[in-house]
Amino acid sequence: MTGLTTRQTLESVVPAALSPRPERWPLRQVLAQQAAHAGLPLHLPAHRRGLGRAFHWPRLPWSWDLPELPAVGGPLLTEGAVAESQSLVAAALGVDFSWYGVNGASGLLQAALLAVAGPGSRVLLPRHHHRSLLHGAVLAGFNPLLYSVPFDGCTGLWQPLPPKHLDRFLQQAAPVDLLVLLSPTYQGLASDLPSLVAIAHRHGVPVLVDEAHGGHFGFDASLPQAAIAAGADLVVQSLHKSLGALAQAAVLHAQGPRLDVQRLAQALEWLQTSSPSALLMLSAEQSLAQRLTARGHSQLKRLLRQAVELHQHLKQEGIPVLAVDDPLRLVLHTAPMGCSGVDADEWLLERNVIAECPELFSLTFCLGLGGSRGLARPLLRELRRLSRERGGEPLAPLVPPPLPAVAQLDIAPGQAWRSASREVPIAKAEDCIAARPICPYPPGIPLLLPGERLDAARLEWLQQQRLLWRGQIADTVTVLA
Ligand SMILES: Cc1ncc(COP(=O)(O)O)c(C=O)c1O
Known part of the structure:
Protein backbone atom coordinates (compact mmCIF):
# COMPACT_ATOMS: atom_id res chain seq x y z
CA MET A 1 0.00 0.00 0.00
CA ARG A 295 -0.27 23.19 -4.58
CA GLY A 296 1.14 21.98 -1.27
CA HIS A 297 3.37 19.61 -3.16
CA SER A 298 5.15 22.28 -5.08
CA GLN A 299 5.53 24.38 -1.90
CA LEU A 300 7.06 21.45 -0.05
CA LYS A 301 9.39 20.68 -2.94
CA ARG A 302 10.57 24.28 -2.97
CA LEU A 303 11.19 24.22 0.79
CA LEU A 304 13.14 20.97 0.55
CA ARG A 305 15.27 22.41 -2.23
CA GLN A 306 16.02 25.53 -0.20
CA ALA A 307 16.90 23.42 2.84
CA VAL A 308 19.28 21.22 0.84
CA GLU A 309 20.98 24.35 -0.52
CA LEU A 310 21.39 25.69 3.02
CA HIS A 311 22.97 22.42 4.19
CA GLN A 312 25.35 22.44 1.22
CA HIS A 313 26.28 26.06 1.70
CA LEU A 314 27.10 25.67 5.40
CA LYS A 315 29.15 22.53 4.72
CA GLN A 316 31.10 24.27 1.97
CA GLU A 317 31.87 27.03 4.45
CA GLY A 318 33.35 24.47 6.83
CA ILE A 319 30.47 24.33 9.35
CA PRO A 320 30.13 20.79 10.76
CA VAL A 321 26.62 19.87 9.72
CA LEU A 322 25.63 16.22 10.17
CA ALA A 323 24.22 14.21 7.28
CA VAL A 324 20.61 13.32 8.13
CA ASP A 325 17.66 11.96 6.15
CA ASP A 326 15.44 15.02 6.59
CA PRO A 327 16.69 18.23 4.96
CA LEU A 328 14.26 20.22 7.12
CA ARG A 329 16.37 19.38 10.18
CA LEU A 330 19.75 21.08 10.37
CA VAL A 331 21.97 19.32 12.91
CA LEU A 332 25.08 21.21 13.98
CA HIS A 333 27.78 18.81 15.18
CA THR A 334 29.19 20.87 18.03
CA ALA A 335 31.68 18.29 19.38
CA PRO A 336 34.35 18.92 16.70
CA MET A 337 33.95 22.66 17.35
CA GLY A 338 34.92 21.95 20.95
CA CYS A 339 31.64 22.77 22.70
CA SER A 340 28.53 20.90 23.75
CA GLY A 341 25.20 21.45 22.05
CA VAL A 342 23.84 22.69 25.38
CA ASP A 343 26.57 25.39 25.62
CA ALA A 344 26.15 26.34 21.96
CA ASP A 345 22.41 26.71 22.50
CA GLU A 346 22.89 28.94 25.53
CA TRP A 347 25.31 31.19 23.60
CA LEU A 348 23.07 31.40 20.54
CA LEU A 349 19.96 32.06 22.60
CA GLU A 350 21.58 35.21 23.97
CA ARG A 351 21.83 36.37 20.35
CA ASN A 352 18.21 35.44 19.66
CA VAL A 353 19.07 32.41 17.51
CA ILE A 354 16.58 29.94 18.94
CA ALA A 355 17.38 26.33 18.18
CA GLU A 356 15.06 23.38 18.79
CA CYS A 357 16.99 20.59 20.46
CA PRO A 358 20.27 21.06 22.36
CA GLU A 359 22.07 17.83 23.19
CA LEU A 360 25.49 16.82 24.41
CA PHE A 361 27.30 16.83 21.07
CA SER A 362 24.82 18.46 18.71
CA LEU A 363 22.29 21.22 18.31
CA THR A 364 19.28 20.64 16.08
CA PHE A 365 17.59 23.51 14.26
CA CYS A 366 14.13 22.98 12.73
CA LEU A 367 13.82 24.63 9.35
CA GLY A 368 10.24 23.33 9.17
CA LEU A 369 7.92 24.86 6.61
CA GLY A 370 9.00 28.43 7.26
CA GLY A 371 11.47 28.48 4.35
CA SER A 372 15.24 28.70 4.62
CA ARG A 373 16.06 31.26 1.95
CA GLY A 374 17.90 34.14 3.58
CA LEU A 375 19.06 32.06 6.55
CA ALA A 376 22.52 31.18 5.22
CA ARG A 377 24.21 34.51 5.83
CA PRO A 378 23.01 35.30 9.41
CA LEU A 379 23.39 31.68 10.49
CA LEU A 380 26.89 31.43 9.10
CA ARG A 381 27.86 34.68 10.83
CA GLU A 382 26.57 33.49 14.22
CA LEU A 383 28.01 29.98 13.90
CA ARG A 384 31.44 31.39 13.05
CA ARG A 385 31.27 33.67 16.08
CA LEU A 386 30.15 30.74 18.20
CA SER A 387 33.15 28.75 17.04
CA ARG A 388 35.55 31.63 17.76
CA GLU A 389 34.12 32.48 21.19
CA ARG A 390 33.12 29.07 22.54
CA GLY A 391 35.20 26.70 20.41
CA GLY A 392 38.21 24.68 21.50
CA GLU A 393 39.71 21.23 21.19
CA PRO A 394 37.30 18.65 19.73
CA LEU A 395 35.45 16.78 22.46
CA ALA A 396 36.34 13.13 23.13
CA PRO A 397 33.63 10.63 22.10
CA LEU A 398 30.88 9.85 24.57
CA VAL A 399 30.67 6.50 26.33
CA PRO A 400 27.65 4.53 25.06
CA PRO A 401 25.10 3.74 27.78
CA PRO A 402 25.74 0.32 29.38
CA LEU A 403 22.46 -1.29 28.37
CA PRO A 404 21.54 -4.86 27.45
CA ALA A 405 20.22 -5.52 23.92
CA VAL A 406 16.77 -6.41 25.28
CA ALA A 407 15.67 -6.17 28.90
CA GLN A 408 12.54 -6.01 30.96
CA LEU A 409 12.37 -3.68 33.95
CA ASP A 410 12.50 -5.27 37.39
CA ILE A 411 8.97 -4.06 38.06
CA ALA A 412 6.40 -2.32 35.84
CA PRO A 413 7.01 1.46 35.60
CA GLY A 414 3.51 2.34 36.83
CA GLN A 415 3.92 0.17 39.91
CA ALA A 416 7.35 1.69 40.65
CA TRP A 417 6.09 5.24 40.12
CA ARG A 418 3.17 4.72 42.52
CA SER A 419 5.23 3.01 45.25
CA ALA A 420 6.60 4.68 48.36
CA SER A 421 9.97 6.22 47.47
CA ARG A 422 13.00 7.97 48.89
CA GLU A 423 15.85 10.02 47.46
CA VAL A 424 19.42 8.76 47.66
CA PRO A 425 22.66 10.20 46.28
CA ILE A 426 23.43 8.65 42.88
CA ALA A 427 26.68 7.25 44.29
CA LYS A 428 24.73 5.28 46.92
CA ALA A 429 21.97 3.86 44.71
CA GLU A 430 23.60 0.56 43.69
CA ASP A 431 21.09 -2.28 43.55
CA CYS A 432 18.16 0.09 44.23
CA ILE A 433 15.12 0.19 41.92
CA ALA A 434 14.31 3.59 40.40
CA ALA A 435 10.90 5.04 41.26
CA ARG A 436 11.07 8.06 38.92
CA PRO A 437 12.57 8.63 35.49
CA ILE A 438 15.58 10.80 34.75
CA CYS A 439 14.76 12.61 31.55
CA PRO A 440 16.49 15.76 30.23
CA TYR A 441 14.09 17.76 28.07
CA PRO A 442 14.45 18.24 25.19
CA PRO A 443 14.83 15.66 23.73
CA GLY A 444 12.55 14.00 26.34
CA ILE A 445 14.26 10.61 26.12
CA PRO A 446 14.45 8.94 29.56
CA LEU A 447 17.99 8.00 30.69
CA LEU A 448 16.52 5.95 33.54
CA LEU A 449 13.08 4.41 33.86
CA PRO A 450 10.97 3.78 36.95
CA GLY A 451 11.24 0.06 37.68
CA GLU A 452 14.88 -0.26 36.53
CA ARG A 453 17.46 -1.73 38.90
CA LEU A 454 20.65 0.34 39.12
CA ASP A 455 23.95 -1.47 38.80
CA ALA A 456 27.45 -0.01 39.20
CA ALA A 457 28.05 0.53 35.47
CA ARG A 458 24.75 2.37 35.06
CA LEU A 459 25.44 4.59 38.06
CA GLU A 460 28.85 5.54 36.74
CA TRP A 461 27.32 6.39 33.37
CA LEU A 462 24.58 8.46 35.06
CA GLN A 463 27.23 10.39 37.00
CA GLN A 464 28.96 11.23 33.72
CA GLN A 465 25.65 12.24 32.15
CA ARG A 466 24.91 14.49 35.12
CA LEU A 467 28.09 16.46 34.53
CA LEU A 468 27.45 16.67 30.81
CA TRP A 469 23.78 17.74 31.01
CA ARG A 470 24.71 20.61 33.34
CA GLY A 471 21.94 21.25 35.84
CA GLN A 472 19.32 19.06 34.16
CA ILE A 473 20.06 15.97 36.29
CA ALA A 474 20.00 16.06 40.09
CA ASP A 475 22.76 14.42 42.15
CA THR A 476 20.15 12.22 43.76
CA VAL A 477 17.90 9.54 42.35
CA THR A 478 14.41 8.64 43.57
CA VAL A 479 14.26 4.92 44.37
CA LEU A 480 11.79 2.53 45.98
CA ALA A 481 11.64 2.96 49.75
C1 LIG B 1 9.97 11.18 18.95
C2 LIG B 1 8.83 11.94 19.55
N1 LIG B 1 7.64 11.35 19.65
C3 LIG B 1 6.57 11.98 20.20
C4 LIG B 1 6.69 13.26 20.67
C5 LIG B 1 5.48 13.95 21.26
O1 LIG B 1 4.96 14.87 20.33
P1 LIG B 1 3.92 16.01 20.76
O2 LIG B 1 4.74 17.15 21.29
O3 LIG B 1 3.20 16.34 19.50
O4 LIG B 1 3.04 15.45 21.79
C6 LIG B 1 7.93 13.92 20.59
C7 LIG B 1 8.08 15.28 21.14
O5 LIG B 1 9.15 15.84 21.23
C8 LIG B 1 9.03 13.24 20.03
O6 LIG B 1 10.24 13.83 19.91
Missing part, protein backbone atom coordinates in the same frame (compact mmCIF):
# COMPACT_ATOMS: atom_id res chain seq x y z
CA THR A 2 1.51 3.34 -0.93
CA GLY A 3 0.71 6.93 -0.03
CA LEU A 4 -0.29 9.29 -2.76
CA THR A 5 2.37 11.43 -4.23
CA THR A 6 0.80 13.08 -7.24
CA ARG A 7 -2.17 15.22 -7.99
CA GLN A 8 -3.51 12.57 -10.35
CA THR A 9 -3.65 9.83 -7.74
CA LEU A 10 -5.17 12.15 -5.14
CA GLU A 11 -7.89 13.09 -7.58
CA SER A 12 -8.67 9.43 -8.15
CA VAL A 13 -9.80 8.96 -4.55
CA VAL A 14 -11.00 12.41 -3.57
CA PRO A 15 -14.41 13.65 -4.71
CA ALA A 16 -13.88 16.08 -7.57
CA ALA A 17 -15.69 18.83 -5.66
CA LEU A 18 -13.06 18.72 -2.93
CA SER A 19 -9.79 18.28 -4.71
CA PRO A 20 -7.28 19.62 -4.70
CA ARG A 21 -7.66 23.00 -3.00
CA PRO A 22 -7.18 23.00 0.79
CA GLU A 23 -9.85 25.71 1.25
CA ARG A 24 -12.41 23.27 -0.13
CA TRP A 25 -11.65 20.53 2.38
CA PRO A 26 -14.64 19.67 4.60
CA LEU A 27 -13.74 21.16 7.96
CA ARG A 28 -12.46 24.41 6.51
CA GLN A 29 -15.65 24.85 4.46
CA VAL A 30 -18.00 24.10 7.35
CA LEU A 31 -16.18 26.35 9.83
CA ALA A 32 -16.12 29.21 7.31
CA GLN A 33 -19.87 28.80 6.72
CA GLN A 34 -20.58 28.70 10.44
CA ALA A 35 -18.46 31.80 11.06
CA ALA A 36 -20.33 33.70 8.36
CA HIS A 37 -23.76 32.75 9.77
CA ALA A 38 -23.41 32.79 13.53
CA GLY A 39 -27.20 32.96 14.28
CA LEU A 40 -27.80 32.99 18.04
CA PRO A 41 -24.74 31.22 19.42
CA LEU A 42 -25.81 29.97 22.87
CA HIS A 43 -23.21 27.23 23.24
CA LEU A 44 -19.71 26.54 24.49
CA PRO A 45 -16.89 27.55 24.32
CA ALA A 46 -18.02 30.22 26.78
CA HIS A 47 -16.53 33.02 24.71
CA ARG A 48 -19.53 32.37 22.39
CA ARG A 49 -17.79 32.78 19.06
CA GLY A 50 -15.71 35.64 20.38
CA LEU A 51 -18.49 37.80 21.89
CA GLY A 52 -17.08 37.17 25.36
CA ARG A 53 -13.44 36.76 24.41
CA ALA A 54 -10.96 37.20 27.23
CA PHE A 55 -8.64 39.33 25.15
CA HIS A 56 -8.61 41.03 21.81
CA TRP A 57 -6.42 39.61 19.13
CA PRO A 58 -7.80 40.50 15.73
CA ARG A 59 -6.16 37.63 13.92
CA LEU A 60 -7.47 34.92 16.20
CA PRO A 61 -10.61 33.49 14.57
CA TRP A 62 -12.82 33.22 17.65
CA SER A 63 -15.86 32.64 15.51
CA TRP A 64 -14.25 29.47 14.11
CA ASP A 65 -13.71 28.00 17.58
CA LEU A 66 -16.80 25.83 17.60
CA PRO A 67 -17.98 22.84 19.63
CA GLU A 68 -19.07 19.49 18.19
CA LEU A 69 -22.11 20.95 16.39
CA PRO A 70 -23.84 18.44 14.09
CA ALA A 71 -22.25 20.02 11.02
CA VAL A 72 -18.80 20.00 12.60
CA GLY A 73 -18.66 16.72 14.55
CA GLY A 74 -15.51 15.38 16.20
CA PRO A 75 -12.79 12.77 15.72
CA LEU A 76 -14.89 9.94 17.14
CA LEU A 77 -18.22 10.85 15.56
CA THR A 78 -19.33 9.29 12.31
CA GLU A 79 -21.18 12.35 11.00
CA GLY A 80 -19.98 15.89 10.36
CA ALA A 81 -17.09 17.68 8.70
CA VAL A 82 -14.38 16.20 10.95
CA ALA A 83 -15.40 12.63 10.06
CA GLU A 84 -15.54 13.57 6.38
CA SER A 85 -12.15 15.24 6.59
CA GLN A 86 -10.56 12.25 8.35
CA SER A 87 -12.02 9.87 5.73
CA LEU A 88 -10.62 12.03 2.99
CA VAL A 89 -7.14 11.88 4.52
CA ALA A 90 -7.41 8.11 5.06
CA ALA A 91 -8.49 7.56 1.45
CA ALA A 92 -5.77 9.82 0.10
CA LEU A 93 -3.08 8.01 2.10
CA GLY A 94 -4.51 4.55 1.45
CA VAL A 95 -5.11 3.63 5.13
CA ASP A 96 -8.29 2.30 6.73
CA PHE A 97 -8.72 5.07 9.33
CA SER A 98 -7.20 8.41 10.28
CA TRP A 99 -8.09 10.24 13.50
CA TYR A 100 -7.10 13.79 14.39
CA GLY A 101 -5.74 14.36 17.88
CA VAL A 102 -5.62 17.56 19.92
CA ASN A 103 -3.14 16.44 22.57
CA GLY A 104 -0.13 16.08 20.35
CA ALA A 105 1.54 12.91 19.18
CA SER A 106 1.84 12.17 22.92
CA GLY A 107 -1.89 11.62 23.36
CA LEU A 108 -2.23 9.51 20.21
CA LEU A 109 0.79 7.33 21.00
CA GLN A 110 -0.74 6.65 24.40
CA ALA A 111 -4.14 5.84 22.87
CA ALA A 112 -2.46 3.47 20.40
CA LEU A 113 -0.70 1.67 23.26
CA LEU A 114 -3.87 1.45 25.33
CA ALA A 115 -5.75 0.00 22.37
CA VAL A 116 -3.33 -2.89 21.97
CA ALA A 117 -1.79 -3.43 25.40
CA GLY A 118 -2.85 -3.85 29.02
CA PRO A 119 -1.39 -5.35 32.19
CA GLY A 120 0.73 -8.36 31.26
CA SER A 121 1.15 -7.33 27.60
CA ARG A 122 4.57 -7.77 26.03
CA VAL A 123 5.45 -4.54 24.23
CA LEU A 124 8.89 -3.96 22.70
CA LEU A 125 9.85 -0.32 23.14
CA PRO A 126 13.01 1.35 21.82
CA ARG A 127 15.38 2.60 24.55
CA HIS A 128 15.38 6.05 22.99
CA HIS A 129 11.58 6.36 23.15
CA HIS A 130 9.88 9.68 23.83
CA ARG A 131 8.62 9.95 27.39
CA SER A 132 4.97 9.89 26.25
CA LEU A 133 5.43 6.18 25.53
CA LEU A 134 6.71 5.58 29.05
CA HIS A 135 3.63 7.41 30.33
CA GLY A 136 1.53 5.21 28.04
CA ALA A 137 3.06 2.11 29.64
CA VAL A 138 2.15 3.55 33.06
CA LEU A 139 -1.45 4.18 31.97
CA ALA A 140 -1.84 0.78 30.32
CA GLY A 141 -0.15 -0.97 33.25
CA PHE A 142 2.35 -3.10 31.32
CA ASN A 143 6.02 -3.71 31.90
CA PRO A 144 7.80 -2.89 28.60
CA LEU A 145 10.61 -4.86 27.04
CA LEU A 146 13.27 -2.33 26.08
CA TYR A 147 15.51 -2.85 23.07
CA SER A 148 18.69 -0.92 22.37
CA VAL A 149 19.61 0.77 19.13
CA PRO A 150 23.22 1.62 18.23
CA PHE A 151 24.58 4.76 19.89
CA ASP A 152 27.21 6.86 18.13
CA GLY A 153 29.68 8.24 20.68
CA CYS A 154 31.07 10.78 18.19
CA THR A 155 27.74 12.54 17.59
CA GLY A 156 25.98 11.48 20.80
CA LEU A 157 23.02 10.37 18.69
CA TRP A 158 20.95 7.18 18.69
CA GLN A 159 21.17 5.54 15.30
CA PRO A 160 18.61 3.75 13.12
CA LEU A 161 17.78 0.18 14.14
CA PRO A 162 19.52 -2.33 11.82
CA PRO A 163 16.93 -4.85 10.57
CA LYS A 164 19.12 -7.86 11.50
CA HIS A 165 19.08 -6.69 15.14
CA LEU A 166 15.30 -6.64 15.14
CA ASP A 167 15.04 -10.25 14.01
CA ARG A 168 17.18 -11.25 16.99
CA PHE A 169 15.24 -9.05 19.43
CA LEU A 170 11.91 -10.51 18.36
CA GLN A 171 13.19 -14.06 18.85
CA GLN A 172 14.67 -13.16 22.22
CA ALA A 173 11.55 -11.36 23.48
CA ALA A 174 8.87 -13.72 22.05
CA PRO A 175 5.93 -13.73 22.43
CA VAL A 176 5.53 -10.04 21.59
CA ASP A 177 2.13 -8.29 21.38
CA LEU A 178 3.36 -5.02 19.86
CA LEU A 179 6.56 -3.58 18.45
CA VAL A 180 7.10 0.18 18.72
CA LEU A 181 9.52 1.77 16.26
CA LEU A 182 10.79 5.34 16.27
CA SER A 183 11.54 6.78 12.85
CA PRO A 184 12.70 9.40 12.09
CA THR A 185 14.47 10.60 15.22
CA TYR A 186 14.29 14.20 16.41
CA GLN A 187 17.40 14.86 14.32
CA GLY A 188 15.90 13.37 11.15
CA LEU A 189 17.62 9.97 11.10
CA ALA A 190 15.34 7.41 9.47
CA SER A 191 15.27 3.63 9.85
CA ASP A 192 14.71 1.13 7.06
CA LEU A 193 11.01 0.84 7.89
CA PRO A 194 9.97 -1.43 5.00
CA SER A 195 12.46 -4.10 6.17
CA LEU A 196 11.70 -3.62 9.88
CA VAL A 197 7.92 -3.83 9.42
CA ALA A 198 8.27 -6.89 7.16
CA ILE A 199 10.37 -8.66 9.80
CA ALA A 200 7.86 -7.87 12.57
CA HIS A 201 4.97 -9.07 10.44
CA ARG A 202 6.85 -12.28 9.65
CA HIS A 203 6.93 -12.84 13.42
CA GLY A 204 3.18 -12.07 13.54
CA VAL A 205 3.77 -8.87 15.52
CA PRO A 206 1.84 -5.62 14.79
CA VAL A 207 3.87 -2.41 14.55
CA LEU A 208 3.26 1.09 15.92
CA VAL A 209 5.57 3.72 14.40
CA ASP A 210 6.24 6.95 16.26
CA GLU A 211 6.60 9.11 13.14
CA ALA A 212 6.12 12.34 15.10
CA HIS A 213 8.92 14.00 13.14
CA GLY A 214 8.10 12.50 9.74
CA GLY A 215 4.64 13.69 8.66
CA HIS A 216 6.19 14.89 5.42
CA PHE A 217 8.12 11.69 4.72
CA GLY A 218 7.44 9.71 1.57
CA PHE A 219 5.97 12.64 -0.25
CA ASP A 220 8.75 12.62 -2.83
CA ALA A 221 11.73 10.51 -3.74
CA SER A 222 14.23 12.73 -1.91
CA LEU A 223 12.76 11.71 1.46
CA PRO A 224 12.67 8.28 3.11
CA GLN A 225 9.59 6.13 2.68
CA ALA A 226 6.73 6.90 5.07
CA ALA A 227 5.68 4.46 7.77
CA ILE A 228 2.27 3.98 6.16
CA ALA A 229 3.82 2.98 2.84
CA ALA A 230 6.14 0.62 4.73
CA GLY A 231 3.00 -1.21 5.95
CA ALA A 232 3.04 -0.20 9.64
CA ASP A 233 -0.25 -1.04 11.35
CA LEU A 234 -0.39 2.14 13.44
CA VAL A 235 1.35 5.42 12.67
CA VAL A 236 1.36 8.59 14.75
CA GLN A 237 2.45 11.90 13.23
CA SER A 238 2.89 15.16 15.07
CA LEU A 239 1.50 17.66 12.60
CA HIS A 240 3.04 20.66 14.33
CA LYS A 241 6.51 19.11 14.29
CA SER A 242 6.67 17.96 10.70
CA LEU A 243 3.86 19.81 8.87
CA GLY A 244 2.34 23.27 9.21
CA ALA A 245 -0.32 22.69 11.91
CA LEU A 246 -0.81 24.44 15.26
CA ALA A 247 0.93 23.06 18.36
CA GLN A 248 -0.87 19.96 19.74
CA ALA A 249 -2.34 18.90 16.37
CA ALA A 250 -1.55 15.29 15.47
CA VAL A 251 -2.94 12.34 13.54
CA LEU A 252 -3.15 8.59 14.08
CA HIS A 253 -3.43 6.32 11.03
CA ALA A 254 -4.46 2.66 11.20
CA GLN A 255 -4.42 0.01 8.51
CA GLY A 256 -4.55 -3.73 7.99
CA PRO A 257 -6.10 -6.78 9.61
CA ARG A 258 -4.08 -6.94 12.87
CA LEU A 259 -6.02 -4.18 14.64
CA ASP A 260 -9.30 -3.97 16.47
CA VAL A 261 -10.83 -0.67 15.41
CA GLN A 262 -13.38 -0.69 18.26
CA ARG A 263 -10.57 -0.90 20.79
CA LEU A 264 -8.75 1.96 19.09
CA ALA A 265 -11.84 4.17 19.15
CA GLN A 266 -12.40 3.23 22.80
CA ALA A 267 -8.82 4.11 23.78
CA LEU A 268 -9.02 7.42 21.92
CA GLU A 269 -12.18 8.24 23.84
CA TRP A 270 -10.52 7.39 27.17
CA LEU A 271 -7.79 9.94 26.55
CA GLN A 272 -9.49 12.59 24.43
CA THR A 273 -11.03 15.74 25.81
CA SER A 274 -14.81 15.94 25.40
CA SER A 275 -14.28 19.35 23.75
CA PRO A 276 -11.74 18.86 20.95
CA SER A 277 -10.70 22.21 19.55
CA ALA A 278 -12.11 22.90 16.08
CA LEU A 279 -9.16 25.19 15.42
CA LEU A 280 -6.64 22.46 16.19
CA MET A 281 -8.55 19.96 14.06
CA LEU A 282 -8.79 22.52 11.27
CA SER A 283 -5.05 22.99 11.42
CA ALA A 284 -4.60 19.19 11.30
CA GLU A 285 -6.80 19.01 8.21
CA GLN A 286 -5.14 21.88 6.43
CA SER A 287 -1.62 20.68 7.16
CA LEU A 288 -2.48 17.30 5.66
CA ALA A 289 -4.25 18.96 2.74
CA GLN A 290 -1.06 20.90 2.09
CA ARG A 291 0.90 17.64 2.20
CA LEU A 292 -1.54 15.90 -0.14
CA THR A 293 -2.57 18.46 -2.73
CA ALA A 294 -0.74 19.64 -5.80
